Amino acid sequence: QVQLVQSGAEVKKPGASVKVSCKASGYTFTGYYMHWVRQAPGQGLEWMGWINPNSGGTNYAQKFQGWVTMTRDTSISTAYMELSRLRSDDTAVYYCARSVSSSSSMDVWGKGTTVTVSS
Amino acid sequence: QPVLTQPTSLSASPGASARFTCTLRSGINVGTYRIYWYQQKPGSLPRYLLRYKSDSDKQQGSGVPSRFSGSKDASTNAGLLLISGLQSEDEADYYCAIWYSSTNWVFGGGTKLTVL
Numbered sequence: 001q002v003q004l005v006q007s008g009a010e011v012k013k014p015g016a017s018v019k020v021s022c023k024a025s026g027y028t029f030t031g032y033y034m035h036w037v038r039q040a041p042g043q044g045l046e047w048m049g050w051i052n053p054n055s056g057g058t059n060y061a062q063k064f065q066g067w068v069t070m071t072r073d074t075s076i077s078t079a080y081m082e083l084s085r086l087r088s089d090d091t092a093v094y095y096c097a098r099s100v101s102s103s104s105s106m107d108v109w110g111k112g113t114t115v116t117v118s119s
Numbered sequence: 120q121p122v123l124t125q126p127t128s129l130s131a132s133p134g135a136s137a138r139f140t141c142t143l144r145s146g147i148n149v150g151t152y153r154i155y156w157y158q159q160k161p162g163s164l165p166r167y168l169l170r171y172k173s174d175s176d177k178q179q180g181s182g183v184p185s186r187f188s189g190s191k192d193a194s195t196n197a198g199l200l201l202i203s204g205l206q207s208e209d210e211a212d213y214y215c216a217i218w219y220s221s222t223n224w225v226f227g228g229g230t231k232l233t234v235l
Contacts, residue, residue, distance in 0.1 A: 035224070037165075045157070045165065045214055047224035061223050095164060103218040105155055107180065109164045 002026035004096050004110035011116045012086050019082040020113045022096030029077035030054040032098040035106055036070060036081045040092040048094075050102055051079055059102065086117045120144050123215055123227035130233040131205050139200040140192075141215030141227050149191055154198030155216040156189065159229075165214065171198065202232075210234045 007021040022034065036048040049060035051070040058070050069082045079096060094113045097106035124142045131137045139156075143149045153172040157165045167180040171189025179185070190199040198215055215227040 037226075044212075044229040045159075045216075045226040047216075047226060049223075059222070097165075103221070105167045105170055105178070105180070106157075106165075107167045109166070111164055 002108050004098065004108055006094075006096060006110040006113045009114040009116070011118065014087055014117055014119055016086050016117075017082060017084040018086060018115050019080055020094050020096075020115070022079045022081070022110050024077045024079070024098070027098075029072075030074055032100055033102050034070075034072070034079040035097045035099060036068075037095045037097060037106070038092040039095070039112075040089070043092075046092075048081070050099075052102070053079060083115075086115075088117050088119075091115065091117045121228070122147065122219060122225045123217065125213075125215060125227040125230045127228070128231045128233065130235055133205055133207060133234055135205050137202045137205055137209075137232060139202075139213050139215075139230050139232075140195070141198040141200070143196050143198070143217070145196070147196075147219075149196045149198055150193060152198075152217045152219075154189060154191070156187075156198075156200045157214045157216065157226075158211045159214065160211040168200070168213075205234050207234050 003025045005023045010018050012018050030053045033050045035050045038046050048064050051058045053072045072079045097109040099106050122144050153170045155170045156168040159165045169179050171177045186203045188201045212229045212231050214229045219225045
């Protein structure tokens with residue numbers, strides 16, 4: 001079945017970087033865009049950007065430009081999201097989600113990766 | 120002013136209907152956008168419900184019951200999510216979203232549904 005399996009929880013210190021992975025299975029990895037969406041505790045959903053696994057092309061939300069890097073490894077059907085210069089307000093659950101095009105529905109979601117930023 | 124505004128909460132009784140609103144910022148015409156709706160139950164990941172632009176341009180998410188439907192109210196510049204025959208399992212947060220300016224996704228702040 002179609003699945004997105006994310007890496008485990010992370011605890012980081014302010015100023016550090018975190019890299020979250022999202023392994024796809026059950027479908028053709030390069031046939032779908034991969035989005036990253038985060039959710040701070042008790043807050044709503046915030047779109048961070050997407051990567052086109054076929055071309056490697058990316059589109060980041062303006063807020064995250066220069067701060068987030070999305071990559072992929074097609075040989076293992078895995079997408080990555082790296083966020084640098086972490087602050088305490090980056091504490092959130094980070095989700096990956098796929099869509100058939102950049103502007104279509106995010107129809108399958110990973111279970112999320114909790115990133116805690118604390119000194 | 121946010122691009123998408125949703126009421127923070129909504130309550131309704133089992134068996135009744137619930138109407139969620141997603142109001143687009145002034146100057147952004149709801150008629151030109153597909154409105155996407157997601158459901159997130161406590162402690163769980165979001166789930167795609169449906170999208171609605173018009174009666175000829177709509178899509179139901181996989182496995183989503185037909186008692187979930189979309190609509191628009193042009194007079195208030197809002198997208199609507201309608202749930203009929205409310206069940207206790209419908210208690211969740213509901214988010215609307217649009218693909219804004221052909222560049223980025225924007226989510227509304229979400230509406231918490233209580234079924235009591």
